[in-house]
Amino acid sequence: MRILHILNHTRRLNGNVHAAVDLACAQVRLGHQVYMASGGGDFDHLLRERGITTLLVDHERKFSKLARSLIRLNGHIRKFDVDIVHAHMMTSAVLAFPICKLKGIPLVTTVHNEFEKSATLMGLGTRVIAVSDVVGRSMRRRGVAASKLKVVLNGTIGSSRMEGRSGEPKALKSPSVLFVGGLHPRKGLPDLFEAFDLVHEEIPGAHLYIVGNGPHRDQYTKLVASLKCAPAVTFAGSIGDPYPYMLAADIFVLPSHADPAPLVLSEAREAGCAIVATAVDGIPQLLEHGEAGILVPPRDPSALAKMLIHLLKSPEQITAWKEKSQLRIDYLTIDRVARETMDVYRSAIPSGKMGV
Structure with a gap:
């Protein structure tokens, strides 16, 4: 399957970036072709090392820049003939939605920060992934149909971000x-x-x-x-x-x-x-x-x-x-997260249109 992830950036600032990076790397291990469109950041080197094509799409919330980003994202989707677009942040979902709608490509969104009012916009997805049961219930209260909502609980064990880490405990004062x-x-x-x-x-x-x-x-x-x-x-x-x-x-x-x-x-x-x-x-x-x-x-x-x-x-x-x-x-484990996410993708893609 050809998968395009889109998020604001790939910096080490917050958990939703870590979750998206972990998932993309795990999907490569499952044999899929994965692309990452973002404003760039710390994890781009790791992504490229894992065989993920990184693409620059500016997410700055200015009309002129977003218009250019929309054109650029459309070009990436057309060039790589993607099967699925997965948006991890509100701006990403808003950028991807009109393109996916026009091209008939399923848009999957993941609700990472349900406490933000703008999380309601993640309901634009063909399928909406909630990162816990509580988030799933909240999105249903916001009007997201149960038929397109799926809970995939977060997990990190086996993450590519953790490869080669030290197993030596830090010297801390105890207790x-x-x-x-x-x-x-x-x-x-x-x-x-x-x-x-x-x-x-x-x-x-x-x-x-x-x-x-x-x-x-x-x-x-x-x-x-x-x-x-x-x-x-x-x-x-x-x-x-x-x-x-x-x-x-x-x-x-x-x-x-x-x-x-x-x-x-x-x-x-x-x-x-x-x-x-x-x-x-x-x-x-x-x-x-x-x-x-x-x-x-x-x-x-x-x-x-x-x-x-x-x-x-x-x-x-x-x-x-x-x-x-x-x-x-x-x-x-991140492998469980990746398998469950792939099941969500398959449920969103019309029969006969899947690339892999």
Whole structure:
């Protein structure tokens, strides 16, 4: 099958880029011809190494540029005679829709960020993929017909992005609590800082590591500096591969307020982390509804602190939850994601028009 993925860019900034890159590489392994149209970025070299043709399509939201991008995208689709177009972001879906409609090519969209109002536009797809059950229910409430909606739960294990990574744990101060993700309000970091201040009072030797970057970094470093726990908090910044941190951490924590299906939980489970996360959006599904990780209420620093203190005072419980993180972990492979996505494609392509 000839597959064209389209997304705003291929930079390492957010999870939907990682998901699209992982999927494209896995589809090549299944024997398909894959193209990636975007504004370019960090992952282009990896994509080309895996045999994926990278195509430049600017997604800047200015009418003149989008008009040129529409013409360019149309040329790529015609030149490569693609069977399916898969859009991963709202601008991508809007660009691809008129071309696919005119040419009779199925458009598949994936809803990564359901919390954005613009996610409704992903309903333009012939088929719409939701990255978790919660996202699927939300899109149905927005008017997307159940007949064209399919849930394909995120998974990262076996990702091409992870090939050649270090299996050596990072040297961390113990006991350690780790957060990995973007420094954005929806990730709930102020809750974590307030909770860790309580943890630090009870367990002065505990240390918190924050891996990631984002527009609120300065705000968060100032917030932490005002707390008693400040000397025990490390902002590690953006790390190309946080896996060594996950291998070393005593507890991995994700205090999100909104998170459709965070890839980082798949990665943390692969690393064998004991996980504490908030019971919002797709997080419970990724943690087997509490069997593979501990769920706590969102926006409740005291409840989070209580659970972290409980675990840090009970090393045997940390060990037990590390073992539980491996429950049904094979379901979180990128190969499973790729196979289920190919099934969605086949359901969208009229019989007799499939290239491979």
